[in-house]
Amino acid sequence: MSMIDQIYARKLEEGHLRPDPAQQAVLPEFERIRAALAQPVKRGLFRKAPEAPKGLYLWGGVGRGKSMLMDLFVETVDVPARRVHFHAFMQEIHAAMHEARKTGVDDALAPVAASVAQSVRLLAFDEMQITDITDAMIVGRLFEALFAAGVVIVTTSNRVPDDLYKDGLNRQLFLPFIELIEDKMVVRELVSDTDYRQDRLSGGEVYFTPLGSTARAALDQVWDDLAGGPGEPLNLAVKGRTVTLPAFRNGVARARFFDLCGVPLGPADYLAVAEAVRVLILDDIPCLGRSNFNEAKRFVTLIDTLYEAGTRLVASAAAAPEMLYLEGDGAFEFERTASRLREMQSEDWWSDPS
Structure with missing residues (x-):
């Protein structure tokens, strides 16, 4: 039994959770990421860092337990990690870019993304939704930089990736971001009848x-x-x-x-x-x-x-x-x-x- 399975089972025994086959079906995805992140990084001049595992995009209806599962997962990882609401994170990115522009840099996003990548190996976002064009226009480049730096991203959402920024202004410019998600993250739906x-x-x-x-x-x-x-x-x-x-x-x-x-x-x-x-x-x-x-x-x-x-x-x-x-x-x-x-x-x- 994996570590996440053990924690989930203990929560069931303590009465904090009810058995839910849909939730249990996605636990192996979290365990896959946890086990990969737990691998030691070998040191040395010619040692290549292990390739980062694919992240996870977990979507489904409100109240199905997505955030709860992500919280359990974050508790099990032993690497620098941050769990944050997606909207709050993007507000931080915009504020940091505003400060970066004051230094006269040509690309304000580059140092901001580098700073994030230096601080964490895992980013766990709650409730990814994109309704603002300013978010839509930078999120693709931001995630591309984070993935290139080896940051693993796990996120929950109420929408399938294809519905992100649906009907948004200049949405065609946003579509490469959806392709990036599907390339760098495993997309799973949490199909539960219980809210x-x-x-x-x-x-x-x-x-x-x-x-x-x-x-x-x-x-x-x-x-x-x-x-x-x-x-x-x-x-x-x-x-x-x-x-x-x-x-x-x-x-x-x-x-x-x-x-x-x-x-x-x-x-x-x-x-x-x-x-x-x-x-x-x-x-x-x-x-x-x-x-x-x-x-x-x-x-x-x-x-x-x-x-x-x-x-x-x-x-x-x-x-x-x-x-x-x-x-x-x-x-x-x-x-x-x-x-x-x-x-x-x-x-x-x-x-x-x-």
Whole structure:
């Protein structure tokens, strides 16, 4: 039994996992990479470094356990490795290229890619999705440089490679990247009938009121169930601004009402949030009215954006949706927002695969 098989079996015995043939079927791919990375690198003037193994592109529906399997895999490797959300990684690359340009280099990507390659042998990306043309135009050259340097890449995605950047601007320039993925990585689909993320909240409460320690503890439990560990801040660059989600992991983000509605954000910012996360846990929605009219307007825009994107929402609030906004300009219009908040609590909303 391989190391990853052993860890998976122990998780089953401890009750942390349920047997899933689809998950078990892809374990050998992770073990293949782990065993190759474990081979000693021979030293010497004429010793050639071992060829890097092919990486893994694991795709499938939301909540099937892709991120969980990748986490198990990263725990087993004994080489410099980094596990990071793909969107956050690309934001770092853009920021590093911006700094490199200040030095006057002709190709800002080259030193950035070299720096990444020097720091890791394994990159584990969570939720690869490419919707931004600036990402689309550099990701091919970036991955080509990393592969050439011997970096192994493992990634999860909700899309088959052919659907990456689908219908994007100048997509024909992006197609060589798809060919690169299929050449340098094994593409596997995780075909499971079970959405474990949905199962954890199936029939459960996702809107907690009133505010207080009980609601906060409930959201803490939801975070533990869905994110599966401590989160890290996720910084989203939007038209020269930075939108920060204080905690992010496995497609789940957590923020306070003030973080997203107490600062001057607009539709483009909320769209970036909706595109980056699958579930948003929002703490401390207050009662709304004349005293916080601007915050209320932003909250309406946020909910509209999450609703249109199909993003799942878990929240704590001072009152039920219909009682949040009782007076002041916009109270009548808020009825639509209250209706959407109700719909976003429904089992149908959470079971919809969109």
